[in-house]
Amino acid sequence: MRVRASTVNRTDCGFRKGSPAVVRLFSGLTRPRHPILGCEYAGEIVEVGDHVTDWSVGDRVVGYNDSSFGGHAEFRVSRTDEVMVRMPANLTFEAAAPLLEGSHYALSNIRATNVTAGSHALVYGATGAIGSAAVQLLRAVGAHVTAVSRTKDLELVRSLGADRAVSYEEEDFTRMSDRFDAVFDAVGKRTFGECRQLLKPQGFYISTDLGPWAQNPVLALATRWGSGKRVLFPIPGLRQAEAEYIRDLAEAGRFTPVLDRSYRLEEIRDAYAFVESGQKVGNVPILP
Numbered sequence: 001m002r003v004r005a006s007t008v009n010r011t012d013c014g015f016r017k018g019s020p021a022v023v024r025l026f027s028g029l030t031r032p033r034h035p036i037l038g039c040e041y042a043g044e045i046v047e048v049g050d051h052v053t054d055w056s057v058g059d060r061v062v063g064y065n066d067s068s069f070g071g072h073a074e075f076r077v078s079r080t081d082e083v084m085v086r087m088p089a090n091l092t093f094e095a096a097a098p099l100l101e102g103s104h105y106a107l108s109n110i111r112a113t114n115v116t117a118g119s120h121a122l123v124y125g126a127t128g129a130i131g132s133a134a135v136q137l138l139r140a141v142g143a144h145v146t147a148v149s150r151t152k153d154l155e156l157v158r159s160l161g162a163d164r165a166v167s168y169e170e171e172d173f174t175r176m177s178d179r180f181d182a183v184f185d186a187v188g189k190r191t192f193g194e195c196r197q198l199l200k201p202q203g204f205y206i207s208t209d210l211g212p213w214a215q216n217p218v219l220a221l222a223t224r225w226g227s228g229k230r231v232l233f234p235i236p237g238l239r240q241a242e243a244e245y246i247r248d249l250a251e252a253g254r255f256t257p258v259l260d261r262s263y264r265l266e267e268i269r270d271a272y273a274f275v276e277s278g279q280k281v282g283n284v285p286i287l288p
Contacts, residue, residue, distance in 0.1 A: 001043040001061065001078065004093035006071035006286045008263075008271040009101045009129055012037045015069070016272065020210065038071025038286070040064045042087055042097040052080055060087040062247065064100040064238055071097075072268060074288055083243045088251040096250075098257040098283035100238060102129030103246045105208060106137050106186070108236040113182040113204040117142025122180045122198060124148040124173065125187030126157045126165075127281045130208055132258040134184050135160040140254050146180070148173045153281060156258070174198060182206065192219055192231050199229045206232045258282025 014020070015027040015037060027033055045059045055061070063071075063084035070076045078084060087096045115121055121138050125131040126147035138145045139161035147162035154165040166173050174190070179200045188209020195205050207216050219231035249255035262285045263271040275284050 001045045001076055003038075003041050003043045003071060003073060003076050003288065005043075005097035005288075006038040006041040007098045007101065008038075008268065008275045008284050008286060009040065009098070010275075011039050011066055011101060012069075012072075013272060013276050015066075034069045036073050037069045038073070039066040039069050040097060040099070040101045041071035041076060042093040042099075043076065046075075049080075054080065060093075061085065062087050062096050062099050062243075064104065064243065072265070072286060074265075083238050083240055085240075085243045085247040088247055090251060090253065091256075094262060094285045094287060095257060095259065097285050098129065098259070099250060100243055100246060102131075102257070102283065103133040103137065103255065104238040104242060105130045105236050106134035106184075107242055107246065108234050109184055109206045109208075109232070110134065110137055110141070110182075112232050112234040113206065115141060115143050115182050119143045119181040120146070120178070120200075121182045121184065122146045122148065122173070122178075123162075123184045123186055124168070124190060124195075125185065126160070126162065127153045127258070128186055129257075129283050131184075131186030132157075132160055132282050133255070134186055135162050136255045137249070140249055146178065156281070160258070179203070185209070191215070196229055201228060202230075204230050204232050206234070260284050262287055264288075 014023050018024040018027050042062045061084050121143045123131050123134045126135050126149045135147050145162045146164040147157035148166045148168050149157050151167040151169050157165045174194050182204045183195045185207040188207050192205045217233045220233040223230040260280045260282050265288050
């Protein structure tokens with residue numbers, strides 16, 4: 001396929017740096033196993049193999065692959081068993097490229113908590129790729145969403161469907177009187193101890209980060225057998241069915257990846273520097 005757009009995201013940055021250290025088991029112990037990164041991409045099929053029946057030349061597709069990557073290239077070869085869906089007709093290549101990375105992390109966390117219609121959830125870091133997807137996906141299942149962000153982004157998170165928007169710059173959200181079925185730390189900057197009082201008696205705390213001293217996986221095991229507040233640390237994975245679910249939501253206008261700024265492929269070093277600065281909102285597309 002000809003790659004029409006890709007992104008620089010948290011997964012790419014982790015594999016580029018080999019950080020945290022556990023990533024090196026997958027990215028390469030001493031040097032990068034895959035020198036061309038880019039785990040998500042949107043493009044157009046220009047050639048198919050003799051035995052390919054599900055895809056045709058000219059099909060517009062969106063794909064995700066955090067095993068072999070390759071989105072930061074002009075052309076990419078995909079196997080038919082890779083996760084790939086037809087591009088939503090209502091999105092451009094630039095808007096479609098970030099369809100699957102942040103959203104599949106968010107969806108994995110949401111489904112682990114069994115949040116359903118009427119549940120109350122809080123999303124901290126609601127403007128990142130994962131957080132902005134989480135707000136929209138929670139609304140899609142009918143949950144009531146409180147989104148925590150910087151002051152300047154409050155209108156953005158409201159536009160994503162948040163019932164309530166809270167600025168962490170103006171108040172300590174961990175001291176709110178509200179209680180939630182689930183608290184999603186989409187940026188991995190808080191701890192279970194700080195957020196515990198926000199949870200209902202059988203509520204769940206999920207972070208996208210290991211936490212200080214890798215405490216979150218340990219706490220997930222320690223709280224697993226109790227009947228009270230729990231930490232969950234699901235291992236995210238994206239299957240074809242989940243990708244199609246996300247694509248269908250996008251096509252119905254119920255999920256739209258948030259875009260910050262775009263870079264050309266020759267500016268990719270600047271794109272990585274910006275993403276790693278921690279200042280981005282939503283996603284950062286890469287265009288050829």
